[in-house]
Amino acid sequence: MGEMSSFQLGVIGALFLSVASSVSIVICNKALMSNLGFPFATTLTSWHLMVTFCSLHAAQRFHLFENKSVDMKTVMLFGILNGISIGLLNLSLGFNSVGFYQMTKLAIIPFTVLLETIFLKKQFSQQIKMSLLVLLLGVGIASVTDLQLNMVGTIISLLAIATTCVGQILTNTIQKRLNVSSTQLLYQSAPFQAAVLFVSGPLVDQLLTKQNVFAFKYSPIVLAFIILSCIISVSVNFSTFLVIGKTSPVTYQVLGHLKTCLVLGFGYTLLHDPFTERNIIGILVAIFGMGLYSYFCTQENKKKQSGDSLASQMKDHNETTALLGHQEKEGHEVKKAAKNSVV
Template sequence: MGFFDSLFGRDDRRQWHSFKRKDSDAGEAGRALEELRSSLHNELRTSDGAKRQQQRFCGPVVAMTFNFMVSVGIILGNKLVMGRVGFNFPILLTLIHYACAWILLAIFRTLSLLPVAPPSKSTPFSSLFSLGAVMAFASGLANTSLKHNSSCMHMCSVGFYQMAKIAVTPTIVIVEFILYTRKISFQKVLALLVVSVGVAVATVTDLEFNIFGACIAIAWIIPSATNKILWSNLQQQKNWTALALMWKTTPVTIFFLLALMPWLDPPGALLFKWNAQNATFIFISAFLGFLLQWSGALALGATSATSHVVLGQFKTCVIVLGGYLLFDSDPGIVSICGAIAALGGMSVYTVLNMKEPREKATIEQPPKLPSVKLKNAGEGNKDFS
């Protein structure tokens, strides 16, 4: 040791050992980081793991807030496109939305950002095909009905379209009972009834419509309800994520929109003035359409079809009350009372939804067995539970 002490001082040896410890700590940190990255990659490479990540980062509050904000944006975007730009081809506009969504999803897939889909055996192709077809009718007919039931794009002029939207709520309850024998409590029925009546009073000031637009609105009700139910069921029961389900169903939707376009769109799409400004507004609307589809799918996967409809009606009430409070619009005292009543019904519905999981957890929890004392002459008292 004297030789080493003479060759290296004690301070040098301490410094040498501290360097070794730092290298060891850095190596352990690097290994831990590599293990975390590997586990995260493996988590996203399986459908179960991707579903867990979606549930972790996009719970009900986040998903519904995201969907609410995008919904307001797409309303403004479509008003701009159909009003100022003059693009009066609702099916073609919907087709552009889904085509741009599919291109974005293809980019995600190329960059390995698209979650893995569940095994094909778990979900028959007929279910995915049905969802894609229903989605085309729900989205295309909604835009077509709105165009034909309003001479302008103001909320007060689309009364019949609002009535059709309100009719989606009982349709969902009936279809879910027929397809899945899913029942709804009497308290929820009363809350939904208050919501529907309140929204009707708040928004339906007249029922002026043309025959073609009325037929389109009525035909839209069942596809819209079925679309929401299938999106919610496939995500909650079959472990699908929103993006993976969009990737599988969007090509089918595009095919059916191409088939609907000659029947429902007016002629003259090729003669539209495709300058840089108009194209920019249309593609901004298309990007918002992608966000709307994604956020809607996240909300349906995190909640239910009925809750998603209630969210849409909440947006309508916020627009009515926000216009009155912020922009000095005068919808009338009856409309204001209807919006307030609808918000009250939504609050009750939300409370009932929050109570359900707790009640189920309480019912499923096994009861505690009482402790029993047994007297044993040789060993004394023993406590068994």
Template sequence: MNKKVVVAFYLLLNVIFSIAIVLLNKWLYIHTGFPNITLSMIHFVMTFVGLIICEKLDVFCVKDIDIKEMLLIAMTFCGFVVLTNLSLAHNTVGTYQVAKMLTTPCVIVMQMIFYRKRFSTLVKLTLIPITLGVVINFYYDIQFNVIGTVYATLGVLVTSLYQVMVNRKQREFQMDPMQLLFYQAPLSTVMLLIVIPIFEPVGQTFTHNWSLMDVVMVILSGVVAFFVNLTSYWIIGKTSPLTYNMVGHSKFCLLLLGGSLLFHETLAINQVIGITLTLVGIILYAHVKMKDSQTVMPEFKIRETKPLHKV
């Protein structure tokens, strides 16, 4: 099959699955009130089952590593999934999606503080419209609520910490995202299994009269969550960062449309301004990062191919 057709097919699948998981979860929270942490645990279980199948099919190979090295990253994995789901449950789809955009400036700030990493002035300037746009959107959100804002803020902080840790672990242990996830998913499942009885009414969850549609939607949500990860890793590995970023922008816009059509979420004009600012900032950030990488790569190649001096 033509390579361009394959790439386009995976890009389309990633967009569909990414939009579907958000809308499915939102539907479950609105129409069934399904417990948030329990739903996250089901996602982890189904992701692990999917990874076992992929490993058997030689999609990736498991890399041996001490479990202790994965404990902290599994904890942050739990935190970011649960908190972002709580943000989705208590905010509109649009506000949930816009809040996630704050992850980019948050990751950069964490890298600057904890790892003394330096970024160009242009990169730092692109963070201004991103942050300003998110703040404007939250301020003028007609469904604004304090608990939703708290969950969104905590979700951004923990997600950023998780991304920084994943990046570090990948370099430290030479592991790809699927190899890391193979350890994260079961560890995170066990962690959530311990905390669920503390924070959620387990008895009511088991005794509640869930309809067949409810059960199907929960299972479908778990399956879709796995395929979001699978297609995302494929795109990252087989295409350029610019392609991945542009797919992200399309998902951003389509999710806003989906939230408006399915859940009748209206946007105030000031929210539209905030969302536009955020989207412009993200696009500028992606453009500046791509230019930076293109100026670094040729120099690297020249040094790499330079003939060695004979002894």
């Protein structure tokens, strides 16, 4: 029971850290890009990952965590895949309308469920599927506005969905199968993610913004916000791996949509973004869907724990019965030997 309570506290802490850090970095980046005119999102992400790796390297040198070696080919492919998925998501936003980009993000959940069902043989109950549908409906109402389709944007969005889903599933799978922590996996994969984005970032950003990141005039206030964004990103990247490792890729995506609702709310209260009744209704529906998802997940976990406990008790009972039977058999053999010796 103590281990289970500790695990639950760890999950709650990871979820809270993920929400707090993600909402903070969205607000920071929105101020950086919208108010200060720094539009280079992909290049900024590469800086995030480099700062994350440097921070983890320093922590490892101070023995705050143990570096566990993992097959280099696996880590390299995993890091490159995650770097490509980030670049594709940014390209999707650049080549599509905001509404279609939001639909792309919404499609990640059902696509992840489909992949886990087909390749990992994972079962999702009807209640879980229903709660996810309610959640997606609410986020769609709150955030999706216009839907403008184009061939290039659609292809990029499909590739972004595929790479993001596979990357998040691998984050969970690699941690469990190779028995590595989220910190260890992030430490080893971050350099490869950063390298992909560091090379492709300026090109992607110039394609989307028609501006050169190296020709941008960096004022002290812009540099301050970039540094703040990089510091927060360490917590964002760490909590992402932590949440996926402790829960599942689907739960992480549900959490991501909670962040969307919170960002909409903070945007209205702090940045005075336009807010309509549709936004309010959508957020309420999404929160209701998240509540249903959390409730059904909790119920299923309780059933699983109860089943595991029952199976453990049955195993102990069978072992005890077998032991008693063995002892009884030995007793009969001793008595028989004694009888034969008397005769």
